[in-house]
Amino acid sequence: QCQNMADSGELLLRPETHVGLFPSAGMGHLIPFLRLAALLVRHHCRVTLITTHPTVSLAESNLVSRFLSAFPQVSQVSFDLLPLDPSTVNSTDPFWIRFETIRRSAVHSLFPLLSSLSSPPLSVLVYDVSIASGAGFVSAFGDVLEIPGISPVPRSSIPPLLLVPDSLFAHIFFTDSAMLNKVDGILINTFKELEPGALEALNNRKQSEQGFPPVFAVGPFERFEFEDVDQCHAVSKWLDEQPEESVVYVSFGSRTAQSRDQLRELGEGLVKCGYRFLWVVKDKIVDKDEEEGVEMVVGEELMDKMKDKGLVVKHWVDQEKILSHKAVGGFVSHSGPNSMIEAVIHGVRILAWPQNGDQRICADVVEESGAGMWARSWGWGGDGDHYEVVKRDEIAEKVRELMESQSLKVKIKRLQEAAKKAAQVGGVRSRVFMELIEMWKMKNL
Ligand code: UDP
Ligand code: UDP
The missing domain is CATH 3.40.50.2000 (Glycogen Phosphorylase B;)
Structure with a gap:
């Protein structure tokens, strides 16, 4: 090369x-x-x-x-x-x-x-x-x-x-x-x-x-190859067992922690949507501060409900490996700029759920370029005065829309071709x- x-x-x-x-x-x-x-x-x-x-x-x-x-x-x-x-x-x-x-x-x-x-x-x-x-x-x-x-x-x-x-x-x-x-x-x-x-x-x-x-x-x-991490075996193994484009991957990047209430509502929404999912939970902004296991953060009852259709992890994953896996069809993302580009390169359509920073600007790019859709009515993340938890039914509905949209499938593949070129x-x-x-x-x- x-x-x-x-x-x-x-x-x-x-x-x-x-x-x-x-x-x-x-x-x-x-x-x-x-x-x-x-x-x-x-x-x-x-x-x-x-x-x-x-x-x-x-x-x-x-x-x-x-x-x-x-x-x-x-x-x-x-x-x-x-x-x-x-x-x-x-x-x-x-x-x-x-x-x-x-x-x-x-x-x-x-x-x-x-x-x-x-x-x-x-x-x-x-x-x-x-x-x-x-x-x-x-x-x-x-x-x-x-x-x-x-x-x-x-x-x-x-x-x-x-x-x-x-x-x-x-x-x-x-x-x-x-x-x-x-x-x-x-x-x-x-x-x-x-x-x-x-x-x-x-x-x-x-x-x-x-x-x-x-x-x-x-x-x-x-x-690049230097980005390889080993800890993804369970994830790769699980993905290998799922049908093509059947999985929605859910991650909010490297530095966005969500409130416990929102995490649980999101989990319930994923169960409700009916699709298979791979969810990376983040509870703390900095990885060194993560103390509690995923069961503690999400709750055992919900973990149990998610077992059938989902894999839930709470550690660094090799995101590009996930996005490039043929089982992955959709990506619920905070639309951080890197995540957005990575999804485009791998032809995975995005449901943008911006949490802060420049992420609404990127969500706009997602929508305009045909890389995916943006749940515009959902609020910013965090715990400020105007913070409102997005409810499970809304989440389930949008995820279904993302996974079912034929036009988004066509558009993201077109964009992917342009990126490759x-x-x-x-x-x-x-x-x-x-x-x-x-x-x-x-x-x-
Ligand atoms: N990323 C990853 N594994 C994780 C979380 C994040 O590989 O578990 C990578 C992701 O692929 C991207 C970067 O971290 O390259 C995150 O950048 P982005 O602009 O998407 O969002 P930020 O984390 O800066 O909010
Ligand atoms: N931010 C924060 N506290 C601050 C300043 C910023 O939580 O005191 C947030 C801010 O809302 C922004 C994020 O940190 O969303 C950083 O945004 P940026 O897009 O620059 O992060 P990047 O993805 O580039 O790392």
């Missing part, structure tokens, strides 16, 4: 492009960065991965180790964090607290660290702005409500915390928006057929607004990578 692309003699004669990658906290950020790293290595770049220690979740440190063993040619440097400053943090979410600490520490010591990297010196630094998300959300930076070229984002789709002026989330978001004109380019894990409107809007903005950086749709990112050897993604690397070389001449 390494020889597939860009292997022209011309490229090899030039000095290597040295790319520094600095992901912030959480698997939703780390996974796309490591996939980007793998793609850059494939395109003959030298890569240095900058990480912070200890990582917030165990899943992150495990993945970094697996990545570094698989890619010995990638160097790793540790970035030292300043001690936590409680006066700057008004969040209880450990990932957001880490985010803020990284940002504060970067002001202090990122530049010396970057200058110390040599052989050859760093050509470019890729880091993530507060949201590792698709073109839709990036285009929402700055003018949140009215975005020329794409459907306006209703106030209800704006993450609730963004509307709280002194929240950490709002602070990070608005500081980063103001910085967008200062970067040399924006990389987004997406591709044209998934977000045509948003990508066009971003390109138009580059044409019309001086200083607005070029946008590179470097996706879709697929899973973009990512194939010589496809648009490799052209975008070559263009990007060319730009980096020019900047460093």
Whole structure:
């Protein structure tokens, strides 16, 4: 595979492009960065991965180790964090607290660290702005409500915390928006057929607004072998026993915990829907804090009811392996950006149930692109003032709609084809990578 692309003699004669990658906290950020790293290595770049220690979740440190063993040619440097400053943090979410600490520490010591990297010196630094998300959300930076070229984002789709002026989330978001004109380019894990409107809007903005950086749709990112985890045997075995496209996979990503009430209602809804299901339960935001077993969290009575048709687990799963399994037909998802792209790559239609952050923006993409449907009337997750548990009957009904819709089946397969085509050897993604690397070389001449 390494020889597939860009292997022209011309490229090899030039000095290597040295790319520094600095992901912030959480698997939703780390996974796309490591996939980007793998793609850059494939395109003959030298890569240095900058990480912070200890990582917030165990899943992150495990993945970094697996990545570094698989890619010995990638160097790793540790970035030292300043001690936590409680006066700057008004969040209880450990990932957001880490985010803020990284940002504060970067002001202090990122530049010396970057200058110390040599052989050859760093050509470019890729880091993530507060949201590792698709073109839709990036285009929402700055003018949140009215975005020329794409459907306006209703106030209800704006993450609730963004509307709280002194929240950490709002602070990070608005500081980063103001910085967008200062970067040399924006990389987004997406591709044209998934977000045509948003990508066009971003390109138009580059044409019309001086200083607005070029946008590179470097996706879709697929899973690499280093992501293999062993703990999935029970899951694979169970999936192997289910008929084709009969299973609905239910997961809310790597950092979204649901209330006990909602979890139980969801379980009841899955029993009611009549379809087979594979459900990944998450009870805590950070994996290290998970203490109780799945029976405790969901309740034994419900566990018993679910046995017939479902498999319920409460640990990290190999999501892409699940999505690529022929038994899986539908995906009830929080529509995190990575999950959305992964479902598209594997042709699994989505029922989007956004919980927070940019997930309603992604849900809109899901609906518009034909990747699935969005249960629009369901509220945000969490436990805020307006929080309402979605009831079992509604859940059952929507899941049935997802599994039974012939038109969604057709649409997702069409989108899947487009994704495959973009990512194939010589496809648009490799052209975008070559263009990007060319730009980096020019900047460093
Ligand atoms: N993921 C996984 N196994 C899990 C939970 C999550 O492999 O048990 C992966 C998933 O495939 C995706 C990432 O973690 O690549 C989650 O990113 P996403 O943007 O979907 O949501 P986030 O977790 O950031 O909210
Ligand atoms: N968030 C939170 N507490 C905060 C700030 C943010 O719970 O103080 C939530 C926020 O609502 C958002 C999520 O954390 O939904 C992070 O969103 P994002 O989409 O950036 O996460 P990612 O999927 O990129 O990791």
